[in-house]
Amino acid sequence: MDRRAWLAGAATLVMAGPARATAPAHPAAPELTLAFALPDAVTNGVAVTPEGRIFAALARIDGSAGPRVVEIRDGRPVPFPDEGWNTWAEGADPTRTLVWVNSLRIGPDGDLWLVDTGSPGFGRSMRPGGCKLVQVDVVGARVRRAIPLDGLVTPTSFIDDVRFNGSLAYLTDAGAPALVVLDLATGRGRRVLEGHASVTAARPISAEGRIVRGPDGVPVLVHADQLEVSPDGAVLYYQSCTGPLWRVPTRLLDDPGTAPASLAASVAIVADTPPTGGTAIAADGTLFVSDTDAQRILRIAPDGTASTLIQDPRLLWVDAMWIDAGGKLWMPAAQLNRLALFQEGRSRVRFPVEVYTLQLGVKPAPNDHR
Numbered sequence: 202m203d204r205r206a207w208l209a210g211a212a213t214l215v216m217a218g219p220a221r222a223t224a225p226a227h228p229a230a231p232e233l234t235l236a237f238a239l240p241d242a243v244t245n246g247v248a249v250t251p252e253g254r255i256f257a258a259l260a261r262i263d264g265s266a267g268p269r270v271v272e273i274r275d276g277r278p279v280p281f282p283d284e285g286w287n288t289w290a291e292g293a294d295p296t297r298t299l300v301w302v303n304s305l306r307i308g309p310d311g312d313l314w315l316v317d318t319g320s321p322g323f324g325r326s327m328r329p330g331g332c333k334l335v336q337v338d339v340v341g342a343r344v345r346r347a348i349p350l351d352g353l354v355t356p357t358s359f360i361d362d363v364r365f366n367g368s369l370a371y372l373t374d375a376g377a378p379a380l381v382v383l384d385l386a387t388g389r390g391r392r393v394l395e396g397h398a399s400v401t402a403a404r405p406i407s408a409e410g411r412i413v414r415g416p417d418g419v420p421v422l423v424h425a426d427q428l429e430v431s432p433d434g435a436v437l438y439y440q441s442c443t444g445p446l447w448r449v450p451t452r453l454l455d456d457p458g459t460a461p462a463s464l465a466a467s468v469a470i471v472a473d474t475p476p477t478g479g480t481a482i483a484a485d486g487t488l489f490v491s492d493t494d495a496q497r498i499l500r501i502a503p504d505g506t507a508s509t510l511i512q513d514p515r516l517l518w519v520d521a522m523w524i525d526a527g528g529k530l531w532m533p534a535a536q537l538n539r540l541a542l543f544q545e546g547r548s549r550v551r552f553p554v555e556v557y558t559l560q561l562g563v564k565p566a567p568n569d570h571r
Contacts, residue, residue, distance in 0.1 A: 477491055
């Protein structure tokens with residue numbers, strides 16, 4: 202995103218069993234389980250291997266020292282893939298260090314993929330070579346390659362998230378509204394639907410019923426952000442943080458010969474979603490969408506029909522979600538709206554920051570991850 206921030210610093214990780222509610226849960230809500238909690242850091246995304254290895258992104262808005270990506274081992278966060286990649290500082294080589302990782306995914310190939318914005322902090326320019334998609338071998342804990350994205354961004358870009366579809370990756374640009382289609386084999390890509398209404402936020406993000414404002418007092422606009430690929434690979438769902446949710450046929454999106462006007466004409470609204478922190482998609486095509494205003498998770502059927510899966514005050518700004526091999530939905534309650542950046546310099550984050558799970562009974566989309 203162009204206007205989101207995270208607290209710095211990861212220390213001892215708190216592991217726990219079933220969470221205790223601080224307020225009465227929604228009457229129809231299934232039980233949440235507290236997977237882990239960070240006592241002094243904010244995570245905006247998790248990814249879990251079929252074997253149960255847990256990875257988390259700890260994005261650093263101010264560029265301070267410390268890990269950007271960690272693996273949870275024996276109840277403690279450990280820099281991943283190693284210390285070297287997690288020691289960015291002014292003067293470090295941005296092509297060989299993680300500058301600001303905004304999202305992470307375990308792809309269908311089993312590797313961990315990291316979206317590095319290349320910016321060392323809020324409102325600061327991208328470092329040349331810093332904006333990249335990094336592929337990490339999970340088993341060997343080594344970087345296979347870093348795909349530079351410099352040629353696919355503008356000075357106001359904020360490359361936000363990624364999803365995969367065969368040999369292609371789709372990325373969202375939340376700063377300079379557009380989608381990016383990237384050929385993983387060649388590293389070459391294209392910007393598509395640039396400036397289109399479907400990738401452009403029409404209203405500012407809000408949470409807990411209040412508009413989120415930046416340090417300058419201006420309402421925060423977050424353009425193309427969340428995206429998911431349908432289980433059959435035929436459709437890309439995407440949206441700005443304030444919706445609505447759109448869809449576009451991937452056969453047109455993937456074809457460089459598709460005229461921009463034809464691609465734009467193929468776009469359609471799926472559902473009028475609320476202000477959203479994160480999404481996930483299941484093997485049956487059901488989409489899960491977080492609501493930052495109402496602290497709930499919506500379940501959206503492929504036909505756009507929406508219902509509430511769970512509503513609970515603990516689910517404050519659930520960001521990038523994950524469905525694991527056992528059918529559990531992982532939900533990092535990031536509390537991003539309470540960061541000092543959006544609170545006139547004084548943090549209102551309630552620590553520890555918690556990551557919850559909820560048993561769905563449905564598996565992840567197999568083309569997304571195992």
